[in-house]
Amino acid sequence: MLKDFFINLSIFSFFVSAAIVFQVFTTSKGLKSSYLLGGCYASIVAVILMFFPIRYNEFLYDLRFVPIILSFVYFGHRAGWMTAIGICIAHVYIGGYWITGVVILGGTIFLFILLESLIKNLPSIKRAFFYLAIHFVVYSLIVETFSDASATMYFHIAYYLFVLIGLLIGIFLIEAFHKLHRLTQDLSRLNQTLAESRQELKDTVHEQQGGIFKFKKENESFIITLCDGQLYAKSGVYLEQVTGKDLNSVAPLHFVPRLLKYYQRAWEGHEVTFELPWPNDKIYIFISLRPIKREGKVIEVVGSAIDITERKKMEEELRMTKERLESFISHNTDAIIISDLKGHILQANKAYEKMLGWSIQEIKGQTLPCVPDFLIDRAFETIQKIISGESITTKLETVRQRKDGSLFNISLTLSPIVDSKGNVIAISTIYRDISERKKVKRELHHLHQQLKESEMKYRVLVEHLPDAVYLVELNEDRYPSRLLEVNPVGCERFGYSREELLSMPYADIVPQNSTMFIKIVEKISEGKCSFTLEDEFVFKKTGKKINTEFNVRVFNLNGKEVLLLISRDITERLKTEELLRKSEKLAVVGQLATAIAHQVNNPLTAMKGFMQLLKLTENENNQRYIDVVLSEMNRIEGITNEYLTIAKPQAVKIQLNDLHMLVDQVITLFQPQATMNNIQIRSEFESAIPLVACEGNQLKQVFINILKNAIEAMPIGGDVLIQVNKLDDHQVCIRFIDQGCGIPKERIPHLGEPFYSIKEKGIGLGLMVCYKIIEAHQGKIVIESEMNKGTTIDVILPFNLLSYQEVH
Template sequence: MLIKEYFINLSIIAFLVSLAIFFRVFIFHKNVRFYHLLGGVYAGIIAVISMFFHFEHMGLICDLRVVPLILSFIYFGRTAGWITFMFIAIMRIFYLGDDWEPSVIAFLGMSVVYTFLKTYLKNLHPFKSSILNLVVYAVLIQIVFWFTPTSIVFIFDVQLIILMFMGLLIGLFLIESHQKLYHLTQDLFRTNQALVESKQELKDTVHELQGGIFKYKKRNGRFLFTLLDGQFYDRIGWNSEDVIEKDLQAVCPPLLFSEISENFQLAWEGKEVSFELPWPDNETMIFISLRPIKREEKVLEVVGSIVDITERKKMEEELLTTKQRLESFINDNIDSIYIIDLEGQVLQVNKSFERIFGWSEQEILGQKLPTIPKDLLNEAQHLYQKVVSGESITEVETVRKRKDERLIDISLTLSPIQDTKGNVVAISSISRDISKRKQTERELHRLHQQLQESEMKYRALIEQASDAVYLIELDEEQFPTRFIEVNPVGSARFESSREEILSRPFTDTVSANSRMLMKIVENIRNGKQCFTLQDEYIFKTGKKITTEFSVRVFKLGEKEVFLAISRDITERLKTEELLRKSEKLAVVGHLATAIAHEIRNPLTTIKGFVKLLQNNLNEENQYYVEFISKEIEQIEVVTNEFMAVAKPEAVKVQLNDLQLLLNQAIVLLQPQVLMNNIEIKIEIKTDIQFIYCEGIQLKQVFINILKNAIESMPTGGEVTIEINEVDNNRLSIRFIDQGCGIPKERIPFLGEPFYSIKEVGIGLGLMSCYKIVETHQGTIGIESEVEKGTIVEIILPSYYSQAHEGDPSYYTEVN
């Protein structure tokens, strides 16, 4: 009978605990808010059910109510344990009836002890904690029932303790098994999830490869693809699903099949293979690498990778081209180029080195540089130390020695050669023979001094020149009534003070019958807000001047006024006429040179044959030969005169402020700028703005270019002048306008004689600009787009090196 009761109670405990696990796994698989409290309630329900199936043993009521109480304290905590105790106490009092006090007192004491154990031994393993709690149960039951007079004496029953132990063991086993299995399942789930993510990440990584990866096997003598992925295949339109399990011959171009098949076979035989070929077109180069996968010396499959090396091949070709160009630059350069190491030993020289200094490459390689005179060794050492520290030395004028001990003037440029880490490992030098130039400079120095005074006078005249400015009020009929403001030049024009002109009516100063005034009033009444007039003006004193009158009409507060800038262009018109004549003369000079050369060549031949005839003629014919000789001499005189017309003029070059030259050019064009509503801005993006030049000529270039820009913007706009440093020796001056632009097909012809894009131009102005810039060793570049604007860039040498700093007497000749 006892065994039957054991089986029933143990089965109930096992079922109810298993039911709790079922709910936990399949219903409450996620943690709920009051999960522990629900656990205490469910443990109390199990205890109540166990008490329904109680049985009597040795006069006592026996059941497994203590098992859910212990499990509740161990797994759900103190609060849940006390909830379970409340279920047990209520069931004992109201259901089992008589003599409930000892049992309730015993379970109350157990709950107190279990609370203490849970608080201070919370890290104790559940099995150990269960055994300890079961011992507490056995001891407290013994003590309570021993000291209860109304109860029978409790005899420690080993069989009952075994029942409790078995029930507790079943609950512990089920709960611990569930937790172990649950954690194992969670770990397995996380592992599988990580494996899936890793697999997907690997797949995505392979797919995002810039190249491509593939695998193949050999079956029945055919190479079949088993994997194919990567960005390379996406670019050529291949889908991996369309290629998998397909034969190499089905996807490979016929022309490349033989080569690819041979390499595939070598890899299948166990060799690592790499090769390049053009695919899928002749413009694309790919690099294929094949690696066999072996097991026990048997190839199972081959893994291949594809890399698009088109850009790398292009870079290799560019590097090769650059190398060839650099070698050509060094070997074919007209200047001497040599490279020395940090010890001063020669590593490389070009052909010009032998021509300039006399030593051959075989004589000088590995030797100390022999070109430095003894008295300049310290200077050379100082320069080399600067270069070793990373500094570049450009266009230093010094003296060097030839193999024949003759000294020559050179322009020296030194540059450091650095390795990939930035360390200086060698020094390169470019030497230009300037002996002839220095000789010419010395010969022309006197001429420069004579021209200096004349140039300074002309410069002072230009810098001090200014225009007359008037601000005049208009009446309702658009007729001038009075002067609002006038500058000193304007006052001087009318031989009156400023106060006198401002205090009297307009017609007292300017005649109402003036032709210039009538044209101004007519344009204003026709609605023109900005215009320029050019006419002769006769003052009341009888003085006549030709003026360029720029007018702009606007509102000054409530008054309608116009601003007038009057420029005396009488002298300028004369100068322009002289300039036109000078341009025509230059053209005649070019033509004269060509004619003179064409005449001299046959004339030399005729003269030679006449000399030969003189020795073999009689007296009668001798007269004619002498006559012919005199005529030939006359022709030589004429050709010499032609050459004199074409002889270039030597001009003086000095250090000039580039910004000052530009400002002076802008001042000369100010009336036209105001009249055309043009804004001119100068942007300086470099600290170097001084150049050696002929200031007047360069200023004329700026005037011509700015005038063209202004004329290309009849409705107004902005002209930006940018001064920037191209490199250590060159400055860039860019004129950027917003004008009508120039058709691209006409740009190559700009600067040629008699070619112009203007309706009234003959093309010599821009030709003059080209000639002046070329004589200054500079260049002109023109970029333009119709209806968007034009960019004219002038690049000039700055000549701002240490050799010239602080030396105002430095001059050079420009022809």
């Protein structure tokens, strides 16, 4: 059994190693380069392994599932399927208990595919062992369920160990190859970089524009042994002219004392550098002397000379530039850092300390300390792009981390710092804190979303509003010029589509001689920005007439003055109000019926008695009784006519009326009921009260409602005073003062609302009708009351009614 173990593992190791060798000598790509090739090879290996099984009693097992697992892990599920298909074909060909083997294979492959999405992000080794565990579970379940002969525990352990060792060998060889492959690639890149660096150094030395020379000391004289370079060639000094000659014969005489001092110091073993004007005062050279020693003794000195004339000129410019740059960096409100090509911080300004919390001493030499861990790779990628020249200046918005660990939004600008040759030698980075800007941007976005939602809501509201809505632009003269917006109800009323209305001049839509149009223009010219009007409006195209209520508001929209009109059809409402007025009058007449009947019966009784006396006695004294009868009959006729006047519908007619007469008629009407309730009605009129333009019957209805309420508020009797006074040259006040129970202050603001009543049997429509009538007469009603002391109601009317709105 151990021999079979060794043979199978050796065969398997050989084929894995052969695949790796083949991979090394054929391509530089990884094993995942071809799933087709990998699947075919894995299926061949698995089939070969099936011909070398390990026998245990009547059971056989081999390493066929190891190639399947490795193909799934390293080549993908398609290669795994190919391997499984090859095994199935071989299983059928070999024969034996092939059904159990196929079931184990199918169950294992099914679970591999099913669970692949869950483990696809795991490392290769972990996935391999995960697949192995799945196979062991499937194998154990199916063998124990479908096999005719039961295997021992020893058999299972031997099989598990066998497959595990095979998988470990395969993983080890493949991962070792991957590791070695990566190391080889890294070494190759390193050698290439080294060769490039050597060549670059050689080219730099070869192309330098300075000069190189050597000398040695013989017999207290310094002999030149080498002199070469562009510096000397430009000056007319060549190798053959100076080689082997003494310094005194080569250098200008006025330079010799200084040169001897430096040369002697170098010969004594010191490295010497100095600057020298040569060959004249306009050109400066920099000389470096380095001794070459052998066994501790200087045998030669090597010197280099470079022309630093331009450098001397630039030093002054650089000094001034440096001062300006340092001042700019130090006093800049943005954080500025300078880093080398590996990200090490070289310099930072005070704004960096303030913004991120690190001092300059703390961050010097550190590698991008403010970059969060999850952004470090991206930061190095950006630096590499700048170094490689892919990006000259990079601007982006990202996140950085303060010393305390908090993150904040910044605007980042990275720029290369280049030398005179254009080589990138450092990176400058400017940080600008944009946290507030981001916050404002988010808030603006949120507001924008809210505005869009509000716009949608208002548009839906306007589109489905039962009232017509018009938005009209005003010209410089504050005159309506054109429609800016209209809802479907407005389009329907005018008989045009929305597009037609928005393209038409306002004068073609609304007649300029319309009463409503004239009123709106007058209100706007008076400077009113919000008002309500009621009128009958005739639509120009359809000829349709409707009673409308216009709510008008003037405001500015996008720098232009506009007019918002909401038109409501109040035809039905006016009809309802008219019906309410009639109902109220009928209710009043009904409540007065008892008093009228009582007062009518008394004079009728008197008339009957006197008429009987007239039959018995015929003399001149009968004339007095006849007069009484006639007087009582006239009184009955007056009361009856008043009731008929109130109850019978009449056309509305505005004319001048005498308030004295109207009030007296109402008092006459209520005098019987007042007498029955022990109430005295008195009236006081100021002299010279002019006639009032009004509808007499409607004003009498108002007075009747108020007087009726006053009588009902005094169940135990009292006085009701009616005063008529002029307020000024334009208004008159009719005041009703009673001594009733009063009205609570919190209820007074609600009086006049429909169906709001403080009486037990009231329906809340009487005062509403009164308010409407007086409002139509351009007047107002003012109510003051105190509990248990009485109520005062002022009806204020203008003398001349300029315009009148019929109250229906």
